[in-house]
Amino acid sequence: MKIGFIGCGNMGGALAFATAKANIGEILLANRTLSKAEALAHEIGATISTNEEIAATCDFIFLGVKPHLLRDLLVSLSPTLSARADRFVLASMAAGVTVASIEAMAGKSYPIIRIMPNTPVSVGEGMILYAKNTSVTAEEEANFLTILANAGKVDPIDEALIDAASALSGCGPAFVCLFLEALADGGVKCGLPRDKAMQYAAQTVIGTGRLLVESGKHPGALKDAVCSPGGSTIAGVAALEEYAFRSAVISAVEASFDRTKELGK
16 A cells, blocks of 8 residues: 655654554655655654655645645646546644545545544544445445544544634633643742743643543543532632633633634635
8 A cells, every 4th residue: 555645744744653553554654845855764663755755655645735736736636636546535633624625626426524633642542523425335444444444533424614623722722731730830920940840731731531432431520529618620720710710711712613614615
């Protein structure tokens, strides 16, 4: 199997890195900044290529370009894709760009998978949402899942919900990092050394997330388990409520959702 990545930025590069761990085929990389592709190729044992070669030869073509660049890319590759007699799958990670739009840009109804990964894919803990058109076969979908098996959790979702899901999991790492940094700042304000505060904040976020997933409990129940009557934690929770913490987070996801829809226009 040949797997190509057109665009080796943060997300495309992270997915290529995870794909290399699957060791299921040759990986080709193409990027506008050649040095970035060269560095990644050296790290994961991939081959430097071009957009045209990837379009002409790869079984899976991952499109890691920004939404406003996707149309020009697909138009430029359209003759190469159209000339192929074999099957291939286009996998786009452009925020807000629908499968129907990708089909229109490419000029034909090729097998297309729209994916929305997040940055933790680089450490194998990503959340990758995907929607596909009817041209994708069961075998191709299975191969797609194998390719990304080392990137994290991969979940199919109705395309009508993918922008909302992306606003949560795609943009969410930035929100979590803001909270994590603030949590560490709070520790520093209380006298902790910076390195200790950051370590404790990060592990607390990691551990709580795992506890939530593995226990299957509602986050409210886990919160209540820490909040002793008249204790330190409930005092902190009250302070968060005073400053509308939950409302701010909800508004952040909603703002990201609105912007994602704008990007796809």
